[in-house]
Each structure stands twice: as structure tokens, then as C-alpha cells.
Amino acid sequence: MPTPDAAVERMLQMGEVGPADRLVDLGSGDGKIVIAAALGRGARALGLEFNPQLVALSRQRARAAGLTEERARFREADIFATDFSDATVVTMYLLPQLNLRLRPTLFAMAPGTRVVSHSFDMGEWLPDEQGRAGLAQLYRWTVPANASGAWALEAPGLGLPATTFELRQRFQRVDGEARVDDGSAGLVDARLDGDRLRFAWRAPDGRAIHFDGRVAGDRWQRLSSAGAAAGPVRLR
Missing domain, CATH: 2.40.128 (Lipocalin)
Incomplete structure (x- = not known):
């Protein structure tokens, strides 16, 4: 299911996405979050998507928007077998069980990495911020350092x-x-x-x-x- 445009913009706001960021969208679908991050906020953005037809569609849409691969890239990939540890912002619209499977990967990322999810939370990892855009419930976390x-x-x-x-x-x-x-x-x-x-x-x-x-x-x-x-x- 595609993320509504209003939710895309609100997710980018909650993630504080800017030109210095490297955004990765997990399960990027039709590519709209990646394209919006690159086109509207100047970020370098990567979409990881399992469906090759959606990857092809996303690349076509990015080219139509005038974006180069340096700014907006899409890869056919398994998000659980792909290294995206250099991202400063991670966005996702995944099922709850997938969010929970991703938690160890997210915690291994650099402290300060922002994570924004459409619709589904991270279980016991409570969000730092919540928001709504229309009917969409949105969550944001900041990856913490190990201070224990x-x-x-x-x-x-x-x-x-x-x-x-x-x-x-x-x-x-x-x-x-x-x-x-x-x-x-x-x-x-x-x-x-x-x-x-x-x-x-x-x-x-x-x-x-x-x-x-x-x-x-x-x-x-x-x-x-x-x-x-x-x-x-x-x-x-």
C-alpha cells in the first residue's frame, strides 16, 4: 500500500531530513519517499525493495522527476541481508513483525540515526515522537548510544x-x-x-x-x- 503524500511529507519533517542526510527507505514500493527526500529536501536517498517491478517503476519515476542515481537510487534487495548502516535517516512502512526483526539492526547503527515508521511501532522501544497525517499514524525514534x-x-x-x-x-x-x-x-x-x-x-x-x-x-x-x-x- 502506498504511503499518502501528506504522510510522506510529515515523515520527512519528523525525520528532520536535510541536504546533509543519507536516507534509506525500507520497502520503498513506488519510490515516493525516496523521490520526495531527494527532490524536496536535497538528501541523498536509497530505496530498498524486494519487488523488481516496483524497483523498475521507482527508477522510471525518479528519472521523470529529473533525479540522477547519485541523488535517488533504488535496489532490488532483501532488507534483512543488506547493509544500510551509513544512513542517517531510515524510513519504513512495514508490518509489526518486520519492525521487531529490524530492531537489532537499527540499534547497531550510529547513535543519533533517526528512524520514522508509518503505522507500526517497535514494541517495547517507545517512540520519541508521534504524529498523524490524515489517517496515518507516524512514529519517530532516535538510535541511542550505549550508556549503561x-x-x-x-x-x-x-x-x-x-x-x-x-x-x-x-x-x-x-x-x-x-x-x-x-x-x-x-x-x-x-x-x-x-x-x-x-x-x-x-x-x-x-x-x-x-x-x-x-x-x-x-x-x-x-x-x-x-x-x-x-x-x-x-x-x-
Whole structure:
């Protein structure tokens, strides 16, 4: 079933698609999402479609719209056997069981990748945003970084004792606590958006300290904290 034009535009809006993006449409059908992303938003777009007749139709429509293959490409492919890990935006209109099968592949993509689905959700992976276009229900997720585990604080500018953060993660939802000596304090307003991790906690001296950084492997980069300069936080 083709995606209505209004839903196509709304999906591209929710995915924040722009000229710097590489969009992949899974099950691209007649090609309208790929063509709209390339023609209207300047993105480089790829459609993966199992049906060779729809691939041929999509290529014909792209040529008629004046698009080159550099801007809008279509491949006859099995989405579960194709590498699209370089995409910055993934769109789909697939059945629920296919969405669930795709979850591990999506979680292996770069943190910050935007995923937009027409009609069907991702089960326990709750969406970051929902919308409607006519009768179409739309969902958007941002692929999260892996922030779970024990993080040791290295921030001499804060004058704090040795502190370890124990973070627990369920998809993009995080919680945990800061451990200092024999005490602990729960994290407040912990949020993970792609690779950006933010939270607050109350130090032993009563100060409320806010951290804001980007997860990069075993470190937070460009970490800042309220009221004082801070060094990085490293996973140990």
C-alpha cells in the first residue's frame, strides 16, 4: 500500500531530513519517499525493495522527476541481508513483525540515526515522537548510544570525592545512581538523546550538580557541569 503524500511529507519533517542526510527507505514500493527526500529536501536517498517491478517503476519515476542515481537510487534487495548502516535517516512502512526483526539492526547503527515508521511501532522501544497525517499514524525514534555500566568521574574542578555512576539503560530510557564511599544518590532527570547524555545528582556536600555530555565509546566528550569546569567522565 502506498504511503499518502501528506504522510510522506510529515515523515520527512519528523525525520528532520536535510541536504546533509543519507536516507534509506525500507520497502520503498513506488519510490515516493525516496523521490520526495531527494527532490524536496536535497538528501541523498536509497530505496530498498524486494519487488523488481516496483524497483523498475521507482527508477522510471525518479528519472521523470529529473533525479540522477547519485541523488535517488533504488535496489532490488532483501532488507534483512543488506547493509544500510551509513544512513542517517531510515524510513519504513512495514508490518509489526518486520519492525521487531529490524530492531537489532537499527540499534547497531550510529547513535543519533533517526528512524520514522508509518503505522507500526517497535514494541517495547517507545517512540520519541508521534504524529498523524490524515489517517496515518507516524512514529519517530532516535538510535541511542550505549550508556549503561559503571562510569568513573574525573572532574577535579568540582572538588568531589571519588564517584562512580551506575547507569542502567532500556532502549533510550536511562536511570541509575551516583556512588560515593558507602553512600549513593539517585540520578535526576536522566535523559539520553542519541549520543547526548544528561542528568543531575546531589553531591555529598548538598550541591545539585548537572552533567551534560556526549557518549563516545568509553568516554563522555565535551562534558560540562553547572557552576564549575569539569574533565571527562570515563567508563571503567
